[in-house]
Amino acid sequence: NVNWGRVQATIKEFRDGCATPLQRLQKLAADMHTEMIAGLAKDGGSKLKMLLSFVEKLPSGNESGLFYGLDLGGTNFRVLRVQLGGKDKRIVKQEHEVVSIPPRLMIGSNEDLFDYIAQVLAKFVAKEGNDCKLAPGHKRELGFTFSFPVSQQSIDSGTLVKWTKGFAIAETVGKDVVKELQAAMVRQKVDMRVAALVNDTTGTLAGGRYRNDDVMMGLILGTGSNACYVEQTSAIPKWPSGLPKPEITVINMEWGNFWSSHLPKTKVDDDLDADSVNPGDQAFEKLFSGMYLGDIVRRVILKLAQDACLFGGSIPKNLTSPFVLRTPDVSGMHADESADLKEVAKVIKAAFGVRSLPVETRKVIIEICDIAAQRGARLVAAGIVGILRKIGREGKDVRTVVGMDGGLYEHYPKFRGCLHEALGELLGKEGSANVVIELSKDGSGLGAALLAASHSVNL
Template sequence: MGKVSMGVTVVGAAAICAAGALIMRHRMRISNRCVTAADILKELEEKCATPVSKLRQISDAMTVEMHAGLASEGGSKLKMLISYVDNLPTGDEQGVFYALDLGGTNFRVLRVQLTGKSSIECQEFAEVTIPPPLMVGDSQALFDYIAAELAKFVADESEKFQLLAGRTRELGFTFSFPVMQLSIDSGTLIRWTKGFSIEEMVGKDVVQELAKAMKRQGVNMRVSALVNDTVGTLAGGRYSNKDVAVAVILGTGSNAAYVERAQAIPKWHGPHPKSGEMVINMEWGNFRSSHLPITEYDNSLDADSLNPGEQIFEKMISGMYLGEILRRVLLKMAEKAALFGDTVPPKLKTQFILRTPEMSAMHHDTTPDLKVVASKLKDVLEISDTSLSTRKIVVEVCNVMATRGARLAAAGILGILKKTGRDTVRDGEIPNTVIAMDGGLYEHYTEYRHCVEHTLNELLGDEVGKQVKLTHSNDGSGIGAALLAASHSQYA
């Protein structure tokens, strides 16, 4: 009897516990439903706020880090890499030159015919998508793939491009990853960014790897200039406008380069260039400051990334990550506030399924019932029958994330202008400053671009703002690399 009684008691207790658990889960569901998407949106807006006072703190922090990075290697999160470009193109360059622009999930090959009159007579290009496995495979496979595509492009050279007799084709190699430059035509990879991760390539000379691949693929070509995409954009911009002093890339990733006085580079131990200037590749994507408005979504994205703790600034402002941050916010709204109904859409749990082009399309939706938003949610995330109020919330989240990214980018630009004294009156004058901008995010995400421009004017004020111009340098990095190949030609 005792044993039976004990058994009944245990079973009874288990039943009570189970019932209690059901009640608790029910209460939790009710509690979770009390959190609305509007609540999460309001909290997001507060965490992502970028008042002018905060942006000035961020720009000041950027300037401080620039000084530290120029003072010594490893002195700052900003690498402030010496590019070995101390003479930008003059306009006198002549001949046929090639460029290879590797900067993200796609690469471009380009050829130009230079006339020696500050003009490009003709140009041709091709764009190639890199298969994702090659981004995390081995270096030989990646470079062989690139060289094979380059071989196809060279073979298709038309008669209108006249290679001067007795000359070998020369190439400017835009390699948009952190590189420790050793000379104008050599440099070792510091680390990968933008979704690439080929560890055995780190520390190797990227020009040598490309040269070996070109030889294997039968391409007779010399790499005469290794440049970062921002350095290439700066060269391309300067070719047509002598007031270009800064270049900024806002695309899959983000970076900046600018012209610095050689005397302001304490870590430079070589002879001072005749020009008295040196182009600095900042690698500003790795900038970090306590003033940055970092959220739980940024922290989770960083923790799940291929490079945790690195490229924090880039992860907040660039095209590779904006759509993913949006997805993480919408996922929380789905889980905590049932934004898309009682069931969390399975596709919404897939990392990087929501890309920045889709975010841009939804953000720019001007239809009365937000048809574009509905279409994107259905096509990409398989979420059907959304209400207009739900779609409006999605657009608001797009706006918050794009605005934060654009305003932070503008603060970074202000930091460069402060460092070079171009943010104020000098000797009674305000210098004309043109900033060459490139990258798909800046080119195609109109709301983002307008926000960058408006914020920079807001930070500079009317008087200085009139003298600072942002200009879109379409494919500036590719053309700039070809121009630098010409200005550093072995035949020059």
């Protein structure tokens, strides 16, 4: 009693709504470019915040000395130590530890959270081996990757605008998180200076740049999505007057909030947005990032269950529960190349308790995954092309490397494939051969330590 005519009509409607023909992608790339310019002109000039990172010098590879990194941005945080040996020896030694933040500290007091972080750091510093060399008279320095919205005034300060991702400590909002960390380090007797406060995207770019001078962008495709790039300060009209102007800096675009009338959106996307904790915000990210892709697919399946009896007369339990189908589930199903699509049946059973699933239905589900992933990957490609245009590197005979991090890119081969294919369509064969995406797994903590090195007062 599945109404197959309805199924096909609903799928067609979803496919049409998600369509990303080349012409549309070109309009989106043009809009990304225009919005970047508007966001650099003045604060509030665009939905793209185009935040100044105050990075003055990107790592060159010549840095030397002992530096620390701290990466706080989710339930885990990592501490890392790197011994840099200058131009020839490069990274002599690198060690890190991953520690989880106890959930009670995420909603507790400001002092408790930062004390905990400083304690972990203190224990890590105590394990410094004899081969770690701090030059005489030098203080230990740290790069702090802090992946929450902050308003920065300099490379080593920034006030928290709001917590996200499950953290909720009201008293931290409006405070300089570097001062908070520095004060906790004094309390915990860690003798260290916070030399750089950076966003994870900027950390990823810096980590990539250390190895490769052609890295011009950092991109995160994980739970959320964001991009940053290297900009000439002469192209930033909103640069605060009175502040010294380095030649280049890094702009944290906060591109998840990009909006254009050309974004391909469906009723499902509008519903997802309306039900989200931040309706109207992060319109771009909601079309493809790891947090949402699974739920987009779930919503289409639900529509098919309701309108076309995809599972017979009843609606499977859990199918109405948001986020039950996760993005790794989508990529797992999408990768299924078995004749009877076993993985699809397995995932749908685990997520929704559906015991028997005809092969025709499995095919329909794969098609939904394919439509959603293709749209997402192609939108990311259009965004990248917008940035290339802004930095004058579109269709140029120069190599541009994008430093990439995030589980969506790393673990979803079909998404990755569509992204590369769309870059080929947008830039042509030769143009796209000059754009290289380099995955640097968890590179943002190392990137922060390297930025501490390039902004060191010891130098």
